[in-house]
Amino acid sequence: TSRAPKKQILKSSNDNYCNSSDxxxxxxxxxxxxxxxxxxxxxxxxxxKELQSLYRGFKNECPSGLVDEETFKTIYSQFFPQGDAxxxxxxxxxxxxxxxxxxxxxxxxxxxxxxxxxxxxTEKLNWAFNLYDINKxxxxxxxxxxxxxxxxxxxxxxxTYPSVRDEAPSEHVEKFFQKMDRNRDGVVTxxxxxxxxxxxxxxxxxxxxx
Amino acid sequence: MAAGVATWLPFARAxxxxxxPLAKKIMxxxxxxxxxxxxxxxxxxxxxxxxxxWKNTLDRxxxxxxxxxEKEFFYNEDTQEYFFDRDPEMFRHILNFYRTGKxxxxxxxxxxxxxxxxxxxxxxxDIIGDCCMEEYRDRKKENQERLAEDTEAENATDTPxxxxxxxxxxxxxxxxxxxxxxxxxxxxYVTGFFIAVSVIxxxxxxxxxxxxxxxxxxxxxxxxYTLAFFCMDTACVLIFTFEYLMRLFAAPSRCKFMRxxxxxxxxxxxxxxxxxxxxxxxxxxxxxxxxxxxxxxFRIFKFSRHSQGLxxxxxxxxxxxxxxxxxxxxxxxxxxxFATVMFYAEKGTKGTNFTSIPASFWYTIVTMTTLGYGDMxxxxxxxxxxxxxxxxxxxxxxxxxxxxxxxxFSRIYHQNQRADKMRAQQKVRLARxxxxxxxTTNAFLHYKxxxxxxxxxxxxxxxxxxxxxxxxxxxxxxxxxxxxTNHEFTxxxxxxxxxxxxxxxxxxxxxTSISSQxxxxxxxxxxxxxxxxxxxxxxxxxxxxxxIQELDTLQVHKTSAGPQSRSSLNARTxxxxxxxxxxxxxxxxxxxxxxxxxxxxxxxxxxxAIPGILRxxxxxxxxxxxxxxxxx
Numbered sequence: 001t002s003r004a005p006k007k008q009i010l011k012s013s014n015d016n017y018c019n020s021s022d023x024x025x026x027x028x029x030x031x032x033x034x035x036x037x038x039x040x041x042x043x044x045x046x047x048x049k050e051l052q053s054l055y056r057g058f059k060n061e062c063p064s065g066l067v068d069e070e071t072f073k074t075i076y077s078q079f080f081p082q083g084d085a086x087x088x089x090x091x092x093x094x095x096x097x098x099x100x101x102x103x104x105x106x107x108x109x110x111x112x113x114x115x116x117x118x119x120x121x122t123e124k125l126n127w128a129f130n131l132y133d134i135n136k137x138x139x140x141x142x143x144x145x146x147x148x149x150x151x152x153x154x155x156x157x158x159x160t161y162p163s164v165r166d167e168a169p170s171e172h173v174e175k176f177f178q179k180m181d182r183n184r185d186g187v188v189t190x191x192x193x194x195x196x197x198x199x200x201x202x203x204x205x206x207x208x209x210x
Numbered sequence: 211m212a213a214g215v216a217t218w219l220p221f222a223r224a225x226x227x228x229x230x231p232l233a234k235k236i237m238x239x240x241x242x243x244x245x246x247x248x249x250x251x252x253x254x255x256x257x258x259x260x261x262x263x264w265k266n267t268l269d270r271x272x273x274x275x276x277x278x279x280e281k282e283f284f285y286n287e288d289t290q291e292y293f294f295d296r297d298p299e300m301f302r303h304i305l306n307f308y309r310t311g312k313x314x315x316x317x318x319x320x321x322x323x324x325x326x327x328x329x330x331x332x333x334x335x336d337i338i339g340d341c342c343m344e345e346y347r348d349r350k351k352e353n354q355e356r357l358a359e360d361t362e363a364e365n366a367t368d369t370p371x372x373x374x375x376x377x378x379x380x381x382x383x384x385x386x387x388x389x390x391x392x393x394x395x396x397x398x399y400v401t402g403f404f405i406a407v408s409v410i411x412x413x414x415x416x417x418x419x420x421x422x423x424x425x426x427x428x429x430x431x432x433x434x435y436t437l438a439f440f441c442m443d444t445a446c447v448l449i450f451t452f453e454y455l456m457r458l459f460a461a462p463s464r465c466k467f468m469r470x471x472x473x474x475x476x477x478x479x480x481x482x483x484x485x486x487x488x489x490x491x492x493x494x495x496x497x498x499x500x501x502x503x504x505x506x507x508f509r510i511f512k513f514s515r516h517s518q519g520l521x522x523x524x525x526x527x528x529x530x531x532x533x534x535x536x537x538x539x540x541x542x543x544x545x546x547x548f549a550t551v552m553f554y555a556e557k558g559t560k561g562t563n564f565t566s567i568p569a570s571f572w573y574t575i576v577t578m579t580t581l582g583y584g585d586m587x588x589x590x591x592x593x594x595x596x597x598x599x600x601x602x603x604x605x606x607x608x609x610x611x612x613x614x615x616x617x618x619f620s621r622i623y624h625q626n627q628r629a630d631k632m633r634a635q636q637k638v639r640l641a642r643x644x645x646x647x648x649x650t651t652n653a654f655l656h657y658k659x660x661x662x663x664x665x666x667x668x669x670x671x672x673x674x675x676x677x678x679x680x681x682x683x684x685x686x687x688x689x690x691x692x693x694x695t696n697h698e699f700t701x702x703x704x705x706x707x708x709x710x711x712x713x714x715x716x717x718x719x720x721x722t723s724i725s726s727q728x729x730x731x732x733x734x735x736x737x738x739x740x741x742x743x744x745x746x747x748x749x750x751x752x753x754x755x756x757x758i759q760e761l762d763t764l765q766v767h768k769t770s771a772g773p774q775s776r777s778s779l780n781a782r783t784x785x786x787x788x789x790x791x792x793x794x795x796x797x798x799x800x801x802x803x804x805x806x807x808x809x810x811x812x813x814x815x816x817x818x819a820i821p822g823i824l825r826x827x828x829x830x831x832x833x834x835x836x837x838x839x840x841x842x
Contacts, residue, residue: 033275034283
């Protein structure tokens with residue numbers, strides 16, 4: 001898709017006070033302005049009002065227009081006070097950050113949301129697959145799934161009932177692969193994934209009626 | 211580009227007519243301004259204060275929020291104005307920037323608030339006008355200093371040790387922070403005591419004691435009670451050596467440790483003793499040996515580990531190194547000049563004390579520092595004149611760098627005091643944070659215990675239970691996570707209880723639905739694989755009020771429900787009425803009211819919560835929640 005050039009105002013980074021107490025403080029911001037409303041409307045399934053509202057919230061929290069990974073992790077961790085959500089937030093961040101440049105812009109954010117909220121079943125499954133596929137090579141391996149699983153269990157924290165055993169994530173991964181990996185080749189491809197999920201009653205029952 | 215330049219552009223372009231006759235090639239077509247509109251007055255409403263300005267004024271700076279299409283995100287169709295929910299007082303300054311091209315810093319405002327406003331409107335602080343730039347920078351520097359200290363105080367090593375630290379790490383920590391354990395504290399005081407003993411012994415052994423019988427001369431105590439002093443010295447040195455070796459062993463980076471000032475002082479403090487042991491009782495070298503004993507006085511510097519003030523002093527001197535250097539240099543210059551002058555002035559006098567220029571140095575120093583011992587005085591008239599000039603200038607030269615040093619010391623001292631206060635408050639703060647965290651968890655557990663997930667056909671009001679929609683959604687999120695992993699959240703108390711009674715297979719009373727599912731963990735998802743059924747045979751935590759006009763809090767949920775959760779992401783408004791019927795628990799905490807018919811007033815779609823939680827204007831509980839969360 002052709003995008004209008006983004007306006008980016010980049011200045012030198014903030015100098016640490018300790019390093020240069022005497023020299024001028026480098027006052028700087030990295031800023032990002034999003035594309036116009038019309039373009040975003042075309043790219044997503046949100047209405048103008050919805051985009052406006054989303055942007056207002058986004059801008060309020062991130063005046064610079066970009067969310068970096070640390071901020072994202074901090075924010076996401078606040079929802080899971082008992083556990084450690086940083087690893088999972090990392091994977092989530094990569095799933096949102098489409099062009100892998102280390103920060104989420106408003107466009108990335110809104111496009112991701114559009115898929116998750118308004119996309120078709122296939123699109124949403126695609127998104128989930130993209131989340132699990134850590135290295136984005138088109139295959140979910142057991143190791144990738146194990147990492148994801150561990151990060152999810154990490155969010156539970158220590159005080160759970162029953163307490164999380166160390167093997168719980170790997171058992172979970174085994175079950176997942178048993179179900180998803182049709183040809184038993186050790187990896188789950190996007191087709192296997194979508195096919196299996198679509199056959200799953202739970203998935204289809206409530207996603208057919210859109 | 212500056213405002214002025216933009217305004218003059220049409221003029222410059224018009225003047226390009228002058229090139230037409232001379233042009234070698236055909237001139238390019240002028241750009242067609244597709245959306246050229248006549249200049250119009252825009253209305254900007256900032257939290258109720260209405261500003262009006264020409265559109266051109268805002269267009270002067272196209273890389274800011276107001277000058278670009280970014281402001282369209284804030285356009286309110288109904289009132290035909292741009293609405294910003296920000297500080298109206300600050301906006302005045304921002305708008306003045308567009309009008310005049312110069313950004314001024316309002317002195318009474320907080321520097322951080324000002325910076326945030328600038329960041330929001332996309333204005334880089336570099337363009338603050340010269341009139342206000344200095345003040346801005348000073349305040350900013352001060353603020354950053356304070357923040358740096360705060361973060362330092364937060365990362366203070368009073369935090370509990372990581373659970374798997376080696377004995378070496380623990381030892382190092384005990385040395386660096388004596389208050390962490392009683393043993394360390396004891397050791398700290400013992401070493402302090404021995405340093406004091408050693409220093410006092412050094413001092414006392416030179417005091418003349420009564421001579422032993424049969425001798426007239428007064429003996430210094432050191433020589434009278436040689437054995438006693440020797441034993442004391444040995445004991446002190448043993449302790450110091452032991453301490454030094456332990457520190458060396460525990461140090462994470464031994465090379466760095468050995469180069470640090472404190473360790474050098476330690477070494478210098480104990481070396482004379484060992485050298486004295488090794489050296490033979492030779493007349494020639496005993497002179498050198500005596501000199502070595504002088505180094506024993508360095509033990510007093512070991513006190514700097516025990517005294518904050520000493521450290522501050524040392525740090526101040528280090529940071530004022532340049533001023534001190536200047537002082538020294540100018541003094542040296544003056545000394546040499548005046549000594550030379552005095553020497554030549556007094557050369558003629560008979561029996562004069564000014565025998566050479568180096569000898570005159572002593573006179574110059576004594577005079578310049580206004581000591582005036584009087585052991586060397588000029589006799590000639592010229593000598594007296596120059597002597598007086600010397601003492602007058604001495605006062606000036608010394609007085610100049612002193613205020614700088616004093617102000618540095620004062621600043622560092624105050625910083626240190628603030629750091630101490632922060633450390634003291636930090637415990638309180640940590641406790642508060644932990645309480646807030648527990649509060650959130652407890653709210654969730656409480657909700658569960660009260661059977662929040664039970665099937666409810668009757669009282670809708672009970673489902674609400676005085677919780678904001680935010681809380682509902684947050685609890686839903688936590689619940690989804692529980693379902694994904696098929697484990698439940700508990701609190702510390704129940705967890706420890708359970709650990710003890712696990713073997714018995716005792717189950718605490720929990721909400722029935724969940725416990726019943728616990729037992730079938732293996733069988734409950736035979737065909738589901740990863741995705742746990744979020745289906746509950748009981749109610750949903752469907753989001754709060756029946757008519758959700760604007761669900762501002764949006765929590766996008768990825769994993770917990772996986773594919774089947776997608777369904778209710780498309781839930782329509784009617785689905786989200788507060789019904790406690792059988793529904794799938796889906797991750798849909800987002801409800802985007804589709805038809806405006808359902809929404810009486812301005813239905814604004816959910817705003818993102820991934821970057822943060824937006825205000826739900828209707829929920830009075832909300833601010834309380836934000837405070838809770840943000841304090842995490």
